[in-house]
Amino acid sequence: MTDTITITDDxxxxxxxxxxxxxxxxxxxxxxxDPSLFxxxxxxxxxxxxxxxxxxxxxxxxxxxxxxxxxxxxxxNSTFLEVAYxxxxxELPTTQELEKWELDVTHHTMxxxxxRKRFVDGFHYDAHPMGMFISAIAALGTFYDDAxxxxxxxSLEKQVVRLVAKVPxxxxxxxxxxxxxxxxxxxxxxxxxxxxxxxxxxIGDDYKVNPVLAHAMxxxxxxxxxxxxxxxxxxxxxxxxxxxxxxxATAAAAAALYGPLHGGANEAVVRMLTEIGDIKNVxxxxxSVKAGEGKLMGFGHxxxxxxxxxxxxxxxxxxxxxxxxxxxxxxxxxxxxxxxxLNDEYFIKRKLYPNVDFYSGLIYQALGFPVDMFxxxxxxPRTVGWLTHMQELLNDKEQKISRPRQWYTGHDERPYVPVxxx
Ligand code: CMC
Numbered sequence: 382m383t384d385t386i387t388i389t390d391d392x393x394x395x396x397x398x399x400x401x402x403x404x405x406x407x408x409x410x411x412x413x414x415d416p417s418l419f420x421x422x423x424x425x426x427x428x429x430x431x432x433x434x435x436x437x438x439x440x441x442x443x444x445x446x447x448x449x450x451x452x453x454x455x456x457x458n459s460t461f462l463e464v465a466y467x468x469x470x471x472e473l474p475t476t477q478e479l480e481k482w483e484l485d486v487t488h489h490t491m492x493x494x495x496x497r498k499r500f501v502d503g504f505h506y507d508a509h510p511m512g513m514f515i516s517a518i519a520a521l522g523t524f525y526d527d528a529x530x531x532x533x534x535x536s537l538e539k540q541v542v543r544l545v546a547k548v549p550x551x552x553x554x555x556x557x558x559x560x561x562x563x564x565x566x567x568x569x570x571x572x573x574x575x576x577x578x579x580x581x582x583x584i585g586d587d588y589k590v591n592p593v594l595a596h597a598m599x600x601x602x603x604x605x606x607x608x609x610x611x612x613x614x615x616x617x618x619x620x621x622x623x624x625x626x627x628x629x630a631t632a633a634a635a636a637a638l639y640g641p642l643h644g645g646a647n648e649a650v651v652r653m654l655t656e657i658g659d660i661k662n663v664x665x666x667x668x669s670v671k672a673g674e675g676k677l678m679g680f681g682h683x684x685x686x687x688x689x690x691x692x693x694x695x696x697x698x699x700x701x702x703x704x705x706x707x708x709x710x711x712x713x714x715x716x717x718x719x720x721x722x723l724n725d726e727y728f729i730k731r732k733l734y735p736n737v738d739f740y741s742g743l744i745y746q747a748l749g750f751p752v753d754m755f756x757x758x759x760x761x762p763r764t765v766g767w768l769t770h771m772q773e774l775l776n777d778k779e780q781k782i783s784r785p786r787q788w789y790t791g792h793d794e795r796p797y798v799p800v801x802x803x
Contacts, residue, residue, distance in 0.1 A: 390414045405429050419786045425610075431618065431780065435468060435769055436609040440684035445691065447607060448472070456694045461602040462486060462573050465545055465765040468607055469772070489546035490567035490576065492554070493524050501558050511645075511756045513555040515635045521547065522628025529626045531775060540627045541768045548764045549573065552757045553580035559753075574598035577761070582749060594748055597702045601741060604691045605759050607766030611683075613638040617767040618774050619783040627771055634767045635760045641678075644759040647742035650679040651752050654711040654718070654743075663717045671727045679739030680722060681731070691737040699744045706747040715743060 384401040388410055399410040408428075411418050422428045437446040445452040448467050455464050466474045466482045474482055500520055504513055522528040525543070530536035550567055557564050557580075565580045575595045582588060608614070617634035621627075638644035657666050670677045682689055703709065719735055722728045745755050774780050 386410075388414065390418075419788070421788050425615070430610060430615065430783075431774065431777065433609065433770070433773060434471075435773060436607045436766075438609050438684055440682070440686050443685060443688045443690045445608075452604065452690055453694065456600050456603050459603065460572070461599045461606070461762060464603045464606055465762075468765055468769045469541060469545075485542050486546045486573065487567075487569045487576075489543050490550050490569070492521070492547055492550050496521065496524070496551075497554055497564055501554055504558065506559070506561070508559065510552070510555040510559055510754050511635075511639050511760070513558070514552060514757050514760060515632050515639065517551045517555065518544075518548070518635060519629055519632035521551070522626050525628075528628055531624060531626060537627070537772065537775070541772070544627060544631060544764055544768060548761045549577040550580060552754075552761055553577060555757065556581055556751075556754055559751075572599070574602060578748075591705055593701060593705050597698050597744060598748070600694065600698050601744065601758070602762035604694060604737060605741075605762040607763070607769065612640070612643045613763060614767060614770050617770055621771040621774050622780060622783040624782075627768060630771055631764055631767055634763075638760055638763065639756055644756045644763070646678055646736070647738040647745065647759065648752050648755040650715075650738055651711065651742040651746060651755070653678045654714045657714050657718070660714055660717040663714065663721055667718070667721050667725060671725075677718070677722055677728070677733070679735055679742075680728065681733040682736045685734065685736065686732040688734045689736045692735045692739055695737060695740045695744065699740050699747075702744050702747050706749075709743045709747045711746070712743055715739065 385398050386401055386406050387396055387398040389396045393415070395414050397410045397413045399406050408420060411420065420428070435448065437449065438444065447455060447464060448471055450467070450473075455467075459467075462483050463474060463479055465486075466479065496517065500517065501513065521544075525540065527533075527536045528540055531540075554564055562584070565583045568576055568579055571579055571590070572595065575590045578590045578595060578598060579588070610618075613634040616637035617630050620630040620633040625633075641649045657663060667677070669675060699709075699712070703712070719739070722733070728734075741759075742752070742755055745758055746752070750758060
């Protein structure tokens with residue numbers, strides 16, 4: 382028997398019964414009752430804005446799966462480019478498919494010289510790399526006259542490969558510019574993660590990417606590749622629903638990610654730990670959070686109310702990295718903060734647990750990334766998720782241009798008053 386829900390409009394006595402499928406019912410039921418009736422749902426707390434077959438997330442059980450495969454198995458056995466293929470194409474690649482995909486991505490890592498010499502050079506010397514990254518992604522689209530051919534499957538696939546391949550190059554370029562260092566060209570002989578680290582940190586001919594660190598980078602990229610309908614992905618879908626090109630839509634998604642409540646949280650975590658400064662200050666800091674004087678950054682999640690499976694994997698990856706780089710001095714403060722918060726009634730009652738950003742910043746710092754690069758590091762792999770959602774949206778016959786309704790709470794009609802009479 383199908384589950385159903387029956388809604389009665391008490392004003393008219395009219396009733397409508399609709400099926401519940403997978404815990405969801407169509408809001409079209411409301412329009413059947415009264416076409417001028419809308420649900421008020423700020424921040425989409427109870428609204429599914431799309432049907433999606435990309436990522437499954439069960440916040441209560443701490444489950445995250447890409448195309449059905451648990452994140453733990455992917456982090457353990459796969460590579461970022463293989464995961465990117467899985468997300469974008471829907472299936473794991475065969476050996477030949479993987480080789481071709483890796484070759485395609487590797488051969489699109491270069492960016493036009495004008496991007497570096499004229500576009501990036503125009504920024505102020507201390508520009509935030511994420512601000513540079515967002516604008517560089519939007520600008521990149523202007524270099525391809527086929528960027529707007531989003532309904533041509535081959536053309537869209539080409540833009541996807543270009544974006545996946547070029548985001549690390551752009552990210553590294555922004556960093557090198559901010560440091561006043563010469564740009565390092567992509568190296569086709571290196572893996573995705575190795576190439577990125579090489580473009581970031583190579584100084585002189587002797588630089589060799591440490592394989593443990595390259596692996597950690599790859600795992601971090603896998604963990605951040607997609608996270609269903611979060612703020613950035615929603616921005617990607619909303620902008621894509623207007624049929625904007627993938628570069629513009631990716632820039633919009635990256636802009637959402639920049640916010641401190643979203644991808645900017647890892648940066649905020651390190652700043653918070655630095656400010657706490659010593660484990661003896663942890664209890665006072667936790668009290669100040671409970672008194673409403675700020676948030677415990679890296680804690681809490683809209684969906685995960687038990688634990689964030691990414692946080693568990695990242696904590697382990699952090700120790701692998703620290704074996705090579707030595708311990709991040711902020712780690713002790715983080716561990717103490719985690720211990721105090723997890724035993725405190727305030728956090729227990731609100732189901733606040735460490736999220737992916739609580740430890741990722743510490744790894745990034747140990748790898749040598751400056752704090753203001755952290756959100757850029759999140760944006761590189763998430764570009765894969767964003768583009769996957771864009772493709773899904775464009776193929777979804779039920780989707781139209783996004784256009785939510787509002788609950789108007791302003792003035793009724795009133796006359797204009799000339800300035801002299803106000
Ligand atoms: N520190 C202290 N209190 C918190 C925190 C926190 N980090 N997060 C939530 N709360 C409190 C909040 O004040 C509220 O308390 P009350 O019921 O007394 O008003 C209660 O917990 C419920 O919080 P909420 O604001 O309704 O939760 P939300 O689902 O709207 O927000 C969140 C989720 C992630 C924005 C929020 O937990 C937060 O701001 N965390 C810190 C920032 C952070 O770490 N963000 C990274 C998220 S993971 C990366 C990603 O996927 O983007």
